[in-house]
Amino acid sequence: MTGWGKLGEKTLLRLLSMLFAAMLWLFVTLHGEGEAEIPLVIRPVNVPSGLSARVEQLSHATVRISGARILLMRQRMLGAVACLDLSGGAAGRIEFSSPEKYVRLEEGLRARYVSPGRISIFLESTN
Amino acid sequence: MVDYALTSGWFWPLVDILCTGVIVCRLFSMMRASTAIRILIVLPLLMAGSLLARLFGLVSISWLLNGFFGSLILLMVVVFQHDIRRALLSLGRPRPEAREEAGEHLEGESGEILDQLALAAVSLSERRNGALIVIEREMSLAQFMEVGTDVDAKVTSEIISSIFLPYSPIHDGAVIIQKGKLTKAGCFLPLTQNPDVAKELGTRHRAAIGLSEVADALVIVVSEETGAISVVSSGRITSNLDELQLKKLLRRSVESRWLQ
Numbered sequence: 001m002t003g004w005g006k007l008g009e010k011t012l013l014r015l016l017s018m019l020f021a022a023m024l025w026l027f028v029t030l031h032g033e034g035e036a037e038i039p040l041v042i043r044p045v046n047v048p049s050g051l052s053a054r055v056e057q058l059s060h061a062t063v064r065i066s067g068a069r070i071l072l073m074r075q076r077m078l079g080a081v082a083c084l085d086l087s088g089g090a091a092g093r094i095e096f097s098s099p100e101k102y103v104r105l106e107e108g109l110r111a112r113y114v115s116p117g118r119i120s121i122f123l124e125s126t127n
Numbered sequence: 128m129v130d131y132a133l134t135s136g137w138f139w140p141l142v143d144i145l146c147t148g149v150i151v152c153r154l155f156s157m158m159r160a161s162t163a164i165r166i167l168i169v170l171p172l173l174m175a176g177s178l179l180a181r182l183f184g185l186v187s188i189s190w191l192l193n194g195f196f197g198s199l200i201l202l203m204v205v206v207f208q209h210d211i212r213r214a215l216l217s218l219g220r221p222r223p224e225a226r227e228e229a230g231e232h233l234e235g236e237s238g239e240i241l242d243q244l245a246l247a248a249v250s251l252s253e254r255r256n257g258a259l260i261v262i263e264r265e266m267s268l269a270q271f272m273e274v275g276t277d278v279d280a281k282v283t284s285e286i287i288s289s290i291f292l293p294y295s296p297i298h299d300g301a302v303i304i305q306k307g308k309l310t311k312a313g314c315f316l317p318l319t320q321n322p323d324v325a326k327e328l329g330t331r332h333r334a335a336i337g338l339s340e341v342a343d344a345l346v347i348v349v350s351e352e353t354g355a356i357s358v359v360s361s362g363r364i365t366s367n368l369d370e371l372q373l374k375k376l377l378r379r380s381v382e383s384r385w386l387q
Contacts, residue, residue, distance in 0.1 A: 009160045014152050016167035021148035023171035025140060030178055070181045077182075106184075 034069040037062050040080045040103065040114060044121055046087035053086060054122040061116065063100065067109035075106055082114065084121060094121045157214030158207065159340070159362050161323050166203075209341040212266075237383040240282045240307050245374045247287035248347050248356050257351030258291040259301035259316070259331055264385050266342045268303055275300060275314035282309050291349075301334065301346075307386035317341060321362070328364075335359040345380050347373070 040061040044053035063080050065072065082102040086094065096102065096119045103111040155163035177192035179185075195202075204211060244260060251258045261268065276297050280286050282304055290312050291298045297313035304310070318330065319337035328336075335346035339359045346359040357366040358376050365376065 009164070010156075013156060013160065013163060013167070014148075016164060017152035017155060018144070018148040020151055020167050020171050021144045023174045024147060025144050027174040027178060029140075068181075070178055074182050074184065 030070040030073075031068050033066065034072055035064060035066045035112070036072040036076060037064045038076050038080050040082055042099075042119060042121075043081050043083050044086050045083045046085050048086065048089055048123070050126055051086075051089070051091055051123045052126050054124060056120045056122070061114060061119070063103050063114045064112045065103075065105060065109050066112055067106075071106050071108050075109055078106070080105065080111075082119075084119065086121065086123065089123050091123050091125050094123060095119070096121070154214070158210040159321070161321070162207070162210065212341075237307065237381075237386040238378070240304070240386050241377040241381060242374065243282050243284045244287070244304070244347060245370055245377060247284035248349055248373060249370045250284055250288050251291055251349045252354040252356050254288075255351060255354045256288070256291045256293065256298075256349065257331055258287070258347070258349040259335060260287065260347040261301050261303045261314070261316070261338065262345045262347075262381055262385070263303060263305045264343045264345060264381070266344065268305070268338075268342060268344060271314055271316055271338065271342075272303060272311045275303065275311035278302070278309050278312050280309045282307065301338075304386075316346075319362070332357065332359070332364065336362055336364060339363075345377075347377075 040063040042055045042061055044055065047053045061082075063082070065075060065080070081104050082099055083104060084096055084099070084102055097117070099114040099117075099119045100111040103114065105111060151167075155167060158166075173192060173195065177189065177196065180189040180192060244262075248258065248260070261271075278286075278290075286309060287302060289295065290302055300313035300315050302309055302312045303314055316334035317337040318333045319340055321336065321340070324333060324336060329350070329352070331350070332348055335348045335357070336359055338344055339346055340362045343361070348357045348359060348364075349355075350357070355366055356368045356373055357364050358368060358373065358380070359365075360380060368376065
């Protein structure tokens with residue numbers, strides 16, 4: 001191999017080593033643990049017939065989640081939903097404390113807390 | 128300015144990346160360049176693939192790549208065992224240029240052995256007799272000597288020349304020099320599998336390169352077709368050497384302790 005060829009090979013090796021190091025850093029960092037706060041959609045489910053559900057402070061709800069950063073990015077893309085089961089409920093106000101246990105997340109993620117900490121749902125008669 | 132650099136979020140990751148890059152570059156420069164470059168292109172691509180697979184929820188690809196990265200170190204050790212062994216052996220050993228600068232020149236019996244080898248190579252080259260002469264260095268060549276013929280003779284150009292005469296029954300293989308003695312002849316060496324080796328090189332040269340890839344031995348090759356003398360070490364070939372260049376190269380590459 002010529003001197004120029006060797007020089008080019010060495011330069012390429014250095015460049016690729018730096019690219020590899022940067023990629024490795026990104027790989028390890030994105031697989032590391034992190035936290036993120038994302039908007040939370042409250043979705044009442046199993047609403048008893050003859051009643052309708054109205055959620056308070058719907059636009060303000062957020063959830064703080066933790067887990068691998070790459071999964072946090074995915075969850076941010078998908079959004080978070082809390083499904084509140086209203087089966088057996090009667091007309092009036094139903095309050096859910098610790099709503100984080102109703103948040104559906106990707107496997108490997110945990111919901112730490114939801115803001116606001118209590119979610120009130122009004123069940124109103126449709127008649 | 129220094130305070131800002133130390134407290135900004137990018138300073139330490141940058142130091143981390145630079146240090147890792149330097150370590151990776153040092154480690155991979157001990158391997159064959161073409162192999163190292165291939166690995167350094169493929170691995171970042173696989174990492175990016177793994178990240179994208181997790182980001183977009185491609186479960187099967189993500190599972191496959193996670194399994195791959197889980198056993199990556201084991202895989203690399205198995206696939207590149209020869210490169211790693213050679214790299215580890217070269218750790219701490221001075222480079223040939225450094226030895227030359229340090230003024231280490233072989234004289235006395237060791238110098239005489241190398242002169243005899245050079246003389247034999249030139250004589251074989253003039254007669255267009257192909258030859259393969261292996262000098263054992265740090266690593267044992269025992270595994271390549273099982274099928275050879277015992278010789279156990281002093282290294283002289285006459286003996287080597289006579290072994291490689293076309294009608295000699297052991298002229299086809301390689302002769303091996305261990306601790307300054309010609310111990311074996313007619314040994315078969317592993318052929319290189321490197322696709323980058325020039326197509327015009329024949330089996331003898333491929334065997335020399337193959338051995339130098341798996342061991343730290345120095346191999347002298349005389350071409351039957353052209354009479355050209357080459358020296359192969361660590362998978363690299365130095366061709367078309369005359370007597371003086373060959374002697375100089377041998378003195379630079381062989382330490383006296385390997386000839387005693």
